[in-house]
Amino acid sequence: MDALFERWAACNADKRARNTIKRYRASFRSLAAFASQRDARSLSADDLFEWAEKRRDVEGVSPRAINKNDLVAVSSVFQWACGRSGRQVLTRNPARGLSLDEPRVVGQRERTFREQEIIAILKAASAVQQDHAHPTRSAVRRWCPWLAAYSGARIAELTSLFREDIRIECGALVMDLRVTKAGEPRTVPLHKHLLEQGFLEFVEASGSGPLFYDLKRHKANAETSPAEQQAKAVAKWVRETVHLDPGVDPNHGWRHTFKTRALGAGIEERLRDAITGHRVASVGRRYETPSLSMLSGAIERFPRYEISTSTATQQH
Incomplete structure (x- = not known):
């Protein structure tokens, strides 16, 4: 998975903002550590959902952040790997449509400064x-x-x-x-x-x-x-x-x-x-x-x- 991500990063260096690549790399490192460096082609939607739950329940990351950052990052890279630019090393994107339920958040105050x-x-x-x-x-x-x-x-x-x-x-x-x-x-x-x-x-x-x-x-x-x-x-x-x-x-x-x-x-x-x-x-x-x-x-x-x-x- 590390090699897959670095290929994506190299291909997208002139297409994605530096901060985006940085955020995606952090998400991929977390997934790679969870999956013990398994081949990306072996991962299922169940594996990714279990990883997302671990991020939420063990690491304390909010469901909204996981959906917006982690799962978007993984899905983007996997989708690229399914296409010609990614040499079609994946036949499917197991992260597509995957998300955690997000609790309703009630804002405590306005976002502007008083x-x-x-x-x-x-x-x-x-x-x-x-x-x-x-x-x-x-x-x-x-x-x-x-x-x-x-x-x-x-x-x-x-x-x-x-x-x-x-x-x-x-x-x-x-x-x-x-x-x-x-x-x-x-x-x-x-x-x-x-x-x-x-x-x-x-x-x-x-x-x-x-x-x-x-x-x-x-x-x-x-x-x-x-x-x-x-x-x-x-x-x-x-x-x-x-x-x-x-x-x-x-x-x-x-x-x-x-x-x-x-x-x-x-x-x-x-x-x-x-x-x-x-x-x-x-x-x-x-x-x-x-x-x-x-x-x-x-x-x-x-x-x-x-x-x-x-x-x-x-x-x-």
Whole structure:
């Protein structure tokens, strides 16, 4: 099974996002360990269901995560192995249609940050002082929450930024998000409030290369990229620093918050989707590519975060 997966990974290296291959590899390793390295052709649907139950009952993985991650990964690789690209080494896909029953989950709260959480996180970020011994650690804490607040970008997209990704186009300061979940780069204008805080000066003072991690401090070819490590580190820092409600994600909460505030500001859906990198809902919408000037106008209308008062007052 290890050999089968590595063949799939090599074939899909230019078709699947790096994070997708990483997640699939973890699922396949778990299955291979459970099956004691049996030949993939010998596995039945019963074997896979037993593995899924072990993941749930022994390892404590939620049924939803098993269905969404583990079984999707295994089914995808096995389906590929049934086709010509996979040399038809399998005659059937035993994972097809397989799933665990998922208990009904009742949300404890909304996924957007509440006003006091917005204030606490952004105040904490603004209070970060440069750490000359660990400059990228202080930089990621100082700027990534603010960048996420004004773009709705995923934190790992932001921690992947290079100095060269911050540039001026058509008179607007923009950031090129090259490493994205969907593997589709996008360009997002920067809010003027970021410039007022000195973000451009920070960028200009940085050396060429990554803004938020130091390659010298990370192992080459590590399974978890430096950007992902920094994203996890900033999430841990936010949660611990502001004692964030466990019901909201310290990083992903900004995506929900940005889109909610953008909606309140009257920014239309296709512009909100283009800025955050969400896939459009219809074929017709795929023919519409908002221009940079349209995106810049949307960012200009996005409400400014005011954290000096008792509430995060929205000002245009």
